[in-house]
Amino acid sequence: MIRYGYACVNATLTNRPKKLGGRVTTSRTARKASWYPHNLQLISDKALDNATDLLTYLKWNEEHGITLFRVGSELFPWHDHYELHDLPDYDKISQKLFECGEYAREHGHRLTTHPGPFHVLGSPRQDVVEKSIIGLERHSQMFDLMGYTPSFENKINIHVAGAYGDREATAKRWIKSWQRLSDACKSRLVLENDDKASMYSVRHLYELIHREIDIPITFDYWHHTFCTGDLSEREAFFMARETWEKHGITQCTHYSESRRNEKKSFLNEVCSKHGISWEEIDTWPTFAKFKKEFSKIKEQAHADYILDTPNTYDVDNLDIVVEAKAKELAILPVLEKQKELLIL
DNA sequence: CATGGTCAAGTGGCA
DNA sequence: TGCCACTTGACCATG
Numbered sequence: 606m607i608r609y610g611y612a613c614v615n616a617t618l619t620n621r622p623k624k625l626g627g628r629v630t631t632s633r634t635a636r637k638a639s640w641y642p643h644n645l646q647l648i649s650d651k652a653l654d655n656a657t658d659l660l661t662y663l664k665w666n667e668e669h670g671i672t673l674f675r676v677g678s679e680l681f682p683w684h685d686h687y688e689l690h691d692l693p694d695y696d697k698i699s700q701k702l703f704e705c706g707e708y709a710r711e712h713g714h715r716l717t718t719h720p721g722p723f724h725v726l727g728s729p730r731q732d733v734v735e736k737s738i739i740g741l742e743r744h745s746q747m748f749d750l751m752g753y754t755p756s757f758e759n760k761i762n763i764h765v766a767g768a769y770g771d772r773e774a775t776a777k778r779w780i781k782s783w784q785r786l787s788d789a790c791k792s793r794l795v796l797e798n799d800d801k802a803s804m805y806s807v808r809h810l811y812e813l814i815h816r817e818i819d820i821p822i823t824f825d826y827w828h829h830t831f832c833t834g835d836l837s838e839r840e841a842f843f844m845a846r847e848t849w850e851k852h853g854i855t856q857c858t859h860y861s862e863s864r865r866n867e868k869k870s871f872l873n874e875v876c877s878k879h880g881i882s883w884e885e886i887d888t889w890p891t892f893a894k895f896k897k898e899f900s901k902i903k904e905q906a907h908a909d910y911i912l913d914t915p916n917t918y919d920v921d922n923l924d925i926v927v928e929a930k931a932k933e934l935a936i937l938p939v940l941e942k943q944k945e946l947l948i949l
Numbered sequence: 950c951a952t953g954g955t956c957a958a959g960t961g962g963c964a
Numbered sequence: 965t966g967c968c969a970c971t972t973g974a975c976c977a978t979g
Contacts, residue, residue, distance in 0.1 A: 612971070612972075613971070613972050613973095614972065614973075619973090630973090630974085631972095632972060632973065632974070633974075633975095634956095634957095634973085634974060634975075635974090635975075636955090636956065636957095636974090636975055636976075637956080637957065638956095639975080639976085675971080675972090677971080677972055677973095678971060678972070679971095679972065679973085679974090683957080685957095685958085686957095718971085719971045719972085720971070721957095721958070721959090721970080721971045721972075722958085722959060722960070722969090722970050722971070723957080723958035723959050723960090723971095724958085724959090725958095725959055725960075728959075728960090730959090733958090733959065736958070737958095737959095740958085762971090763971090764970080766959070766960065766970090767959070767960050767961080768960090768961090769960090799970090800969085800970075801960095801961065801962075801970095803961075803962090804960095804961080828970095901967095901968085902968090902969095903962090903963085903968055903969050903970095904969095905968095905969055905970070906968085906969065906970090907969095907970090928971085
């Protein structure tokens, strides 16, 4: 089965109008000044609401045939600033999260996470490493609370996130920090290829880290185009695939498309409607403004939607998390297409 | 109640 | 040097 999923936010539910039940989100947070350090109750309230809404998300996903979902990292706001069990409503929150886990298991959903770019196990700065370890452990604890046995099935996916001009030395530091993680966290942590040429391609991750400690590699199709490691997409895909298969876990990949291209096609369309060529555009102040905005978009930025689907190289079992700004709205058409094909 | 400026964390690349 | 991109917008003061 080729399975599509989305990340963290359900655009439909997040913006649900009040008369239809109001907003549903798992990423309520607070400004530091409004709680730190004495108002844990505020954080506890947010976490309980977030956990409650996570269950709503999972039920929505089930109703719409989506069984792959990335849980947001803000479920416990500021989670590296306290112990989870110090939250006043820890019991209620745990209970709710266990309910989420149970629901996901009963319905065959795969839940994953993707901690932010601030988790840098290879940093030369000790304080950065310490904070990273705490953050990763919190993600792992969240899965514990959901009642999951530690497994790469519930991947905690990060990047090496910094090479400091020396991939080998940084990889060694990364592994050293990794060894300090709990067994549960180690059994969940995986690495993803970077989107910069100077950083870690699938091949770099494989040779410098996977060979040493055997953790799976998430293949990101879009990132691969910026950092190939001299591998074709097919080669990188299958190199990463092996790292999952040897653990008996379904390979998980990420897919997204270029925001620049998306905006450019849109602008092109508008121009052609007005009979203006791309070259002429600068003589029209309004369009020139749009063009300028477009040119500021970084090459790596993700598009709102996807127009294509990734090459799955005829494998029959693959998970694909689509990273698109429109979230679940970007994959619903793909699921429709899959359904049609099944009927035919 | 809508809006826009602002907010925690690390790193790299670009104007 | 300061912005943007990466996992994710959401908070909150102001009008």
